[in-house]
Amino acid sequence: xxxxxxxxxxxxxxxxxxxxxxxxxxxxxxxxxxxxxxxxxxxxxxxxxxxxxxxxxxxxxxxxxxxxxxxxxxxxxxxxxxxxxxxxxxxxxxxxxxxxxxxxxxxxxxxxxxxxxxxxxxxxxxxxxxxxxxxxxxxxxxxxxxxxxxxxxxxxxxxxxxxxxxxxxxxxxxxxxxxxxxxxxxxxxxxxxxxxxxxxxxxxxxxxxxxxxxxxxxxxxxxxxxxxxxxxxxxxxxxxxxxxxxxxxxxxxxxxxxxxxxxxxxxxxxxxxxxxxxxxxxxxxxxxxxxxxxxxxxxxxxxxxxxxxxxxxxxxxxxxxxxxxxxxxxxxxxxxxxxxxxxxxxxxxxxxxxxxxxxxxxxxxxxxxxxxxxxxxxxxxxxxxxxxxxxxxxxxxxxxxxxxxxxxxxxxxxxxxxxxxxxxxxxxxxxxxxxxxxxxxxxxxxxxxxxxxxxxxxxxxxxxxxxxxxxxxxx
Amino acid sequence: xxxxxxxxxxxxxxxxxxxxxxxxxxxxxxxxxxxxxxxxxxxxxxxxxxxxxxxxxxxxxxxxxxxxxxxxxxxxxxxxxxxxxxxxxxxxxxxxxxxxxxxxxxxxxxxxxxxxxxxxxxxxxxxxxxxxxxxxxxxxxxxxxxxxxxxxxxxxxxxxxxxxxxxxxxxxxxxxxxxxxxxxxxxxxxxxxxxxxxxxxxxxxxxxxxxxxxxxxxxxxxxxxxxxxxxxxxxxxxxxxxxxxxxxxxxxxxxxxxxxxxxxxxxxxxxxxxxxxxxxxxxxxxxxxxxxxxxxxxxxxxxxxxxxxxxxxxxxxxxxxxxxxxxxxxxxxxxxxxxxxxxxxxxxxxxxxxxxxxxxxxxxxxxxxxxxxxxxxxxxxxxxxxxxxxxxxxxxxxxxxxxxxxxxxxxxxxxxxxxxxxxxxxxxxxxxxxxxxxxxxxxxxxxxxxxxxxxxxxxxxxxxxxxxxxxxxxx
Numbered sequence: 001x002x003x004x005x006x007x008x009x010x011x012x013x014x015x016x017x018x019x020x021x022x023x024x025x026x027x028x029x030x031x032x033x034x035x036x037x038x039x040x041x042x043x044x045x046x047x048x049x050x051x052x053x054x055x056x057x058x059x060x061x062x063x064x065x066x067x068x069x070x071x072x073x074x075x076x077x078x079x080x081x082x083x084x085x086x087x088x089x090x091x092x093x094x095x096x097x098x099x100x101x102x103x104x105x106x107x108x109x110x111x112x113x114x115x116x117x118x119x120x121x122x123x124x125x126x127x128x129x130x131x132x133x134x135x136x137x138x139x140x141x142x143x144x145x146x147x148x149x150x151x152x153x154x155x156x157x158x159x160x161x162x163x164x165x166x167x168x169x170x171x172x173x174x175x176x177x178x179x180x181x182x183x184x185x186x187x188x189x190x191x192x193x194x195x196x197x198x199x200x201x202x203x204x205x206x207x208x209x210x211x212x213x214x215x216x217x218x219x220x221x222x223x224x225x226x227x228x229x230x231x232x233x234x235x236x237x238x239x240x241x242x243x244x245x246x247x248x249x250x251x252x253x254x255x256x257x258x259x260x261x262x263x264x265x266x267x268x269x270x271x272x273x274x275x276x277x278x279x280x281x282x283x284x285x286x287x288x289x290x291x292x293x294x295x296x297x298x299x300x301x302x303x304x305x306x307x308x309x310x311x312x313x314x315x316x317x318x319x320x321x322x323x324x325x326x327x328x329x330x331x332x333x334x335x336x337x338x339x340x341x342x343x344x345x346x347x348x349x350x351x352x353x354x355x356x357x358x359x360x361x362x363x364x365x366x367x368x369x370x371x372x373x374x375x376x377x378x379x380x381x382x383x384x385x386x387x388x389x390x391x392x393x394x395x396x397x398x399x400x401x402x403x404x405x406x407x408x409x410x411x412x413x414x415x416x417x418x419x420x421x422x423x424x425x426x427x428x429x430x431x432x433x434x435x436x437x438x439x440x441x442x443x444x445x446x447x448x449x450x451x452x453x454x455x456x457x458x459x460x461x462x463x464x465x466x467x468x469x470x471x472x473x474x475x
Numbered sequence: 476x477x478x479x480x481x482x483x484x485x486x487x488x489x490x491x492x493x494x495x496x497x498x499x500x501x502x503x504x505x506x507x508x509x510x511x512x513x514x515x516x517x518x519x520x521x522x523x524x525x526x527x528x529x530x531x532x533x534x535x536x537x538x539x540x541x542x543x544x545x546x547x548x549x550x551x552x553x554x555x556x557x558x559x560x561x562x563x564x565x566x567x568x569x570x571x572x573x574x575x576x577x578x579x580x581x582x583x584x585x586x587x588x589x590x591x592x593x594x595x596x597x598x599x600x601x602x603x604x605x606x607x608x609x610x611x612x613x614x615x616x617x618x619x620x621x622x623x624x625x626x627x628x629x630x631x632x633x634x635x636x637x638x639x640x641x642x643x644x645x646x647x648x649x650x651x652x653x654x655x656x657x658x659x660x661x662x663x664x665x666x667x668x669x670x671x672x673x674x675x676x677x678x679x680x681x682x683x684x685x686x687x688x689x690x691x692x693x694x695x696x697x698x699x700x701x702x703x704x705x706x707x708x709x710x711x712x713x714x715x716x717x718x719x720x721x722x723x724x725x726x727x728x729x730x731x732x733x734x735x736x737x738x739x740x741x742x743x744x745x746x747x748x749x750x751x752x753x754x755x756x757x758x759x760x761x762x763x764x765x766x767x768x769x770x771x772x773x774x775x776x777x778x779x780x781x782x783x784x785x786x787x788x789x790x791x792x793x794x795x796x797x798x799x800x801x802x803x804x805x806x807x808x809x810x811x812x813x814x815x816x817x818x819x820x821x822x823x824x825x826x827x828x829x830x831x832x833x834x835x836x837x838x839x840x841x842x843x844x845x846x847x848x849x850x851x852x853x854x855x856x857x858x859x860x861x862x863x864x865x866x867x868x869x870x871x872x873x874x875x876x877x878x879x880x881x882x883x884x885x886x887x888x889x890x891x892x893x894x895x896x897x898x899x900x901x902x903x904x905x906x907x908x909x910x911x912x913x914x915x916x917x918x919x920x921x922x923x924x925x926x927x928x929x930x931x932x933x934x935x936x937x938x939x940x941x942x943x944x945x946x947x948x949x950x
Binding site: 048053062309431433436 | 523524528529530531533535550551733734735737738779780787816818906908909910912
């Protein structure tokens with residue numbers, strides 16, 4: 001492992017020098033072409049068990065499966081929160097959303113009448129990569145503030161194409177009988193029922209957005225951005241609005257999956273992944289691009305077969321059970337990513353630190369960054385430097401993982417369901433490596449582990465400076 | 476598909492002619508070397524979710540995953556029963572165990588004091604392949620009768636090496652506190668607690684069998700049989716005794732898996748799979764060998780982390796929920812098996828018919844065979860001819876699947892647990908393609924499907940001739 005590790009250090013240094021040169025030099029030399037490009041493909045409400053490579057029996061995702069086989073398949077990879085807004089803030093800033101104020105106990109996410117968004121003081125991965133000469137695009141769902149000052153183009157992205165919040169918002173004609181309605185096959189739901197705007201940069205170009213074609217258009221926009229920027233380092237953050245309900249697909253994808261409408265949607269996303277891999281290969285970019293696939297949180301189980309599956313994991317979206325925050329995590333990059341199954345811990349927050357590091361962008365030293373650098377794991381299978389995960393709900397820690405062990409201090413049922421908040425006087429303890437399904441409480445056998453994790457949590461809390469709640473105020 | 480299908484017909488005919496010649500011709504010409512060899516690797520109590528390629532987060536099975544990627548990964552592949560003895564009878568005879576009398580409502584499996592076994596009148600896959608000149612070996616667990624007349628060597632196998640029943644039988648010093656004991660890590664259980672005999676052919680060569688080395692020895696025996704028989708067509712039925720409890724591993728495998736002892740066992744089996752693939756490649760046999768991996772029934776959930784996982788599927792061993800009978804089904808055969816994800820229905824009973832067909836052995840016409848011929852699906856992705864699955868418990872049909880839909884007439888909790896038998900006046904109906912986890916009953920919406928499946932079951936019952944119960948009598 002030492003030999004591989006040394007190689008990594010050299011490669012990493014070269015990248016740093018190469019990218020460093022680019023800051024003031026728009027003319028790209030051959031040497032500089034070696035800078036790595038990054039594509040993050042981020043699904044919405046897709047669960048741990050929704051890809052064939054993660055055990056789904058009837059959703060067929062050959063392109064994502066190919067990425068998993070040729071690259072790394074992470075099986076302990078976490079989102080930064082169990083719902084949209086904080087999860088996205090975590091990924092883009094590399095910080096726990098409680099720090100940026102993008103987590104709240106009043107409203108769990110931003111709404112179309114929310115007043116605020118991601119503060120300008122936060123530094124996004126796009127801003128990081130801009131400092132070393134990258135072209136950057138956000139394509140898809142934003143959900144970090146829909147007012148102009150909060151849009152991607154004011155957070156380090158050169159280009160934005162997408163819907164600024166969830167695809168179920170801005171309902172026309174008043175509230176539909178929400179829960180019951182979407183638990184049935186939703187053939188009768190029309191894309192026009194949702195008056196969601198589609199933006200290009202800061203302009204609304206379509207309203208309501210045609211959601212039937214949105215998944216396809218997001219993938220095509222990504223392909224087009226890659227082609228346009230093939231001669232310079234680029235970063236694309238492709239955040240699909242789907243498979244968040246309501247579910248829509250294009251005519252081509254309709255009825256293609258054996259899993260029904262939900263499967264059609266996931267397979268259309270997979271199809272887009274195939275197109276992205278193809279353009280990278282056609283343009284000779286595959287060797288210096290890293291593509292990541294993951295999801296913002298677990299499946300929205302309230303919607304029955306219109307929601308996804310967390311596979312063997314317990315519960316789903318909105319909860320701090322594993323099904324709420326553990327996600328598929330696939331890294332592809334022939335020539336860079338060393339293929340294999342990775343069971344070490346990782347988080348979407350680590351993408352900030354890892355890609356900054358690989359691109360030679362300096363990690364900000366004036367505020368706390370929670371992401372760790374996974375480069376050596378990705379390039380040479382060194383152990384992941386991430387040893388712990390904090391499971392926040394709003395601004396409160398419900399659970400914490402250290403190594404194999406997870407403690408639940410508070411639990412609550414799935415989002416939208418009638419689960420009661422339950423505080424555990426004796427916390428529940430699981431060994432997630434042996435018991436990923438969180439079935440067998442071992443708190444009685446291991447008080448010393450409870451104590452160790454409690455110390456970790458207290459140390460974290462004692463230093464925490466929570467940001468001003470950005471989600472609370474609505475108009 | 477038509478073109479691929481034509482190729483299949485030609486290949487199949489050639490194989491038939493080639494193998495046909497062999498019957499009376501022990502001298503093998505080059506032409507005849509093209510006959511396909513078959514290796515069935517059959518795990519014991521391994522669940523749908525116990526391989527990394529089927530979604531397990533911490534059991535690492537690179538060799539089986541490689542088979543799945545290079546070959547076919549079936550996601551709707553069933554065992555013939557939810558417990559050992561009937562499941563094994565089904566695989567080897569291609570018949571529902573109720574026909575052979577190897578299913579019983581008195582005792583679910585054979586015991587060391589059982590009087591009977593698989594009747595001589597039954598025709599095994601080994602006997603089939605003997606008619607076309609194959610060398611045949613059964614290595615591992617038999618569980619179809621331990622008396623000499625019932626042993627593998629009296630059922631078409633040229634060679635037997637293994638334990639004739641389950642590894643938890645023949646307990647020394649009386650009954651251990653069975654349930655409670657094995658739900659804990661079983662470091663204190665010794666292989667000497669189980670006085671199970673190890674046979675070579677019809678001789679006991681070791682008693683108690685050293686179970687620490689048994690998994691490794693089974694794989695080595697398989698490798699050795701393949702090397703010895705490389706110049707003639709062969710069939711190996713490698714039926715591991717593990718990961719059935721009690722769990723034992725060799726010193727090399729001990730502590731290697733992040734999943735604990737259960738994971739160590741599965742990874743040791745996977746390691747053996749790697750050795751088998753290697754010998755096939757080294758001996759130039761890979762191109763004309765088909766290797767299948769599957770399991771006899773779902774995970775024994777009563778034993779907590781000493782049992783496996785059914786992944787997203789409901790319940791486990793002993794039940795007619797999906798977790799009891801749906802298994803990993805991996806077919807590997809470079810040059811023969813057309814790679815892909817197969818979501819069509821298949822059954823271990825189909826191996827009898829498929830391999831008979833591929834080897835040119837005539838399917839018996841004097842008794843009912845339930846297996847169907849999957850050759851065209853394996854070789855060219857034609858739709859599987861299997862359209863239905865019957866879920867027997869003992870001699871009673873508890874559930875039935877037709878296409879996407881499964882009806883439960885009777886349900887009962889997992890084997891060994893206190894689940895009560897429950898008859899459903901209105902049967903439960905699931906769409907397994909949309910809802911593999913069996914969560915959402917749709918019987919009210921689809922009375923016509925209930926009716927259709929009921930007709931299928933009645934038609935089956937009206938023609939069924941049940942064999943004499945071979946499991947009931949004990950000494």
